Amino acid sequence: MPQSKRGVPFSGKRKKEQLQAKRQQKNQQNLQGSTSKKSDTHSQIKTDTETGIVLNLDTVSIHEQKKDLRNKYVLKFQTETKEELEKRKKESFEPVIPQPDNDLERGCDEFFPESISFPKRPSWEPNDDESAFDAKENRYFFEYCKSAIESTSFFDLNLETWRQLWRVTEKADILFVIVDIRFASVHFPPALYRYIVNELEKKMILVLNKIDLVPSSVVAAWKDYFSSEFPGISVVYFTSLPAYNLANPTASRMKGAKIRGSIKMAAEGALRVYQECEKIVEGKVDLSTWKELIMQQLKSDFVEELKSIVSLEPESPQTQRKELYSDRILTIGAIGHPNVGKSSVLNALTGRKVVSVSKTPGHTKHFQTVNLTNTVKLLDCPGLVFPSKAPKNLQVLAGCYPISQLREPYSAIRFMAEHINIPSRLHLIHQSNEIEWSPYDICDAWAVKCGFRTRKGGKSDVYRAANKLLRAHLGGALGLYLRPPNYTSEQAHAHPICEDASPELATR
Numbered sequence: 001m002p003q004s005k006r007g008v009p010f011s012g013k014r015k016k017e018q019l020q021a022k023r024q025q026k027n028q029q030n031l032q033g034s035t036s037k038k039s040d041t042h043s044q045i046k047t048d049t050e051t052g053i054v055l056n057l058d059t060v061s062i063h064e065q066k067k068d069l070r071n072k073y074v075l076k077f078q079t080e081t082k083e084e085l086e087k088r089k090k091e092s093f094e095p096v097i098p099q100p101d102n103d104l105e106r107g108c109d110e111f112f113p114e115s116i117s118f119p120k121r122p123s124w125e126p127n128d129d130e131s132a133f134d135a136k137e138n139r140y141f142f143e144y145c146k147s148a149i150e151s152t153s154f155f156d157l158n159l160e161t162w163r164q165l166w167r168v169t170e171k172a173d174i175l176f177v178i179v180d181i182r183f184a185s186v187h188f189p190p191a192l193y194r195y196i197v198n199e200l201e202k203k204m205i206l207v208l209n210k211i212d213l214v215p216s217s218v219v220a221a222w223k224d225y226f227s228s229e230f231p232g233i234s235v236v237y238f239t240s241l242p243a244y245n246l247a248n249p250t251a252s253r254m255k256g257a258k259i260r261g262s263i264k265m266a267a268e269g270a271l272r273v274y275q276e277c278e279k280i281v282e283g284k285v286d287l288s289t290w291k292e293l294i295m296q297q298l299k300s301d302f303v304e305e306l307k308s309i310v311s312l313e314p315e316s317p318q319t320q321r322k323e324l325y326s327d328r329i330l331t332i333g334a335i336g337h338p339n340v341g342k343s344s345v346l347n348a349l350t351g352r353k354v355v356s357v358s359k360t361p362g363h364t365k366h367f368q369t370v371n372l373t374n375t376v377k378l379l380d381c382p383g384l385v386f387p388s389k390a391p392k393n394l395q396v397l398a399g400c401y402p403i404s405q406l407r408e409p410y411s412a413i414r415f416m417a418e419h420i421n422i423p424s425r426l427h428l429i430h431q432s433n434e435i436e437w438s439p440y441d442i443c444d445a446w447a448v449k450c451g452f453r454t455r456k457g458g459k460s461d462v463y464r465a466a467n468k469l470l471r472a473h474l475g476g477a478l479g480l481y482l483r484p485p486n487y488t489s490e491q492a493h494a495h496p497i498c499e500d501a502s503p504e505l506a507t508r
Helices: 012-032 036-049 055-064 082-091 130-148 159-171 181-187 190-199 216-229 249-254 263-281 288-299 342-350 392-397 410-419 422-426 439-450 462-474
Strands: 174-180 203-209 234-237 310-312 330-336 368-371 376-380
Touching (some): 174 263, 174 342, 181 203, 190 203, 203 216, 203 263, 216 234, 234 263, 263 288, 263 330, 263 342, 330 342, 392 462, 410 422, 439 462
Parallel strands (some): 174 203, 174 330, 203 234, 330 376
Antiparallel strands (some): 368 376
16 A cells, blocks of 8 residues: 655745745735625725735725724834835934024924825715725725825824724814924824814814923914914913923933822813813803813812713714704814823813823724713814824824834934933933944943843843833923924014913923
């Protein structure tokens, strides 16, 4: 009886090729396994998969795996090439050249030229059912990203997150756009302003958050800038950190000390927001209960956690023009880039913790409704990054790009070092005893000072040191912030702080 032929053992290389072939076959089956009504969209995506555009499979997989709620609203960005990463890593060894202060004067038009818009929801046709409209949204979003990805910097490629933005703008009567004042022009898309004010004909309130991290003159200058450049917009200040946390911010934040917020300070910002809403509503909605809640918080010294008033809205694909103040209820929508402090603002408006807070960009994962009072409702949209021309290093420093996903941190360190004397501020010692500092030298010296070592070889863990520097910057330790255009030249005519600014800010 003939013996059966023995199997030939696979090499590691052949096993890897086999797994890649199986993965590609599975992806093709997923694309082909949808309904016939979506075949046009999937055929486009399948064709462009071969061109290497990153968003294609991500968009479809997020759509078809709706049961995986953990990944449904995660931030998704296009992938950088190895050549780009290697080029920037080599540049990290080049010396830092200090830049003048006016290099930090950046207006919105530099990052958001008029040619750049953002994905808007397709119109709902009477003959569209849910499946057909879903396919229309997928097709439109894919085509938009395909055309915009070559001409813009990193922006969110997750269709599900953009759907949350569409729902919030449709349902809300007033839209809050919340920005971190340190990078206000990076966080404020003028296209969103034009869409809300001109197309939807709704009111917008711009919340300048984290004003405790910049000088009072910069706060007032940014308010003047937005008020003059964007007519009809209401601008308010906000912070939850009192002045005693700012006595020695660099030392405390670099050591990882927890910066405690003040409910009373946050309530002051909430009161300004309430006053602006009261002007807009003009008595059409009773806001007295909301005012009472805020006044109680101004008198109290503690915060009560209450999560039962938070609910998740069901999906609704149809686009509708909502009547303002329907049922005499004010609906407020909150929009913002990741890490601008949107959740902290919403907690202040309610006077209690209803939204969890984190320094991680994109921490808010889904659309939430917060019933503030019987007549006021808040809609919390997940943070998402709008298309722009902002370079990646600024997106990292502005908190838009997650540091945990950062493969090359040194270009962001370079921008900081060009405008801040980091070695002097952190008392670093050059490991090569040279005069000039490169981004890599700064991270190397910081790794030595912090005792960061790699497990293999015991060398300085430079990447970990760079990571810590960037996180310290996001916490406000290093004092880097942008200014509005012409700020330096106008300092001869010093800005008086506005009357509604917080007492703590005015006494800095």
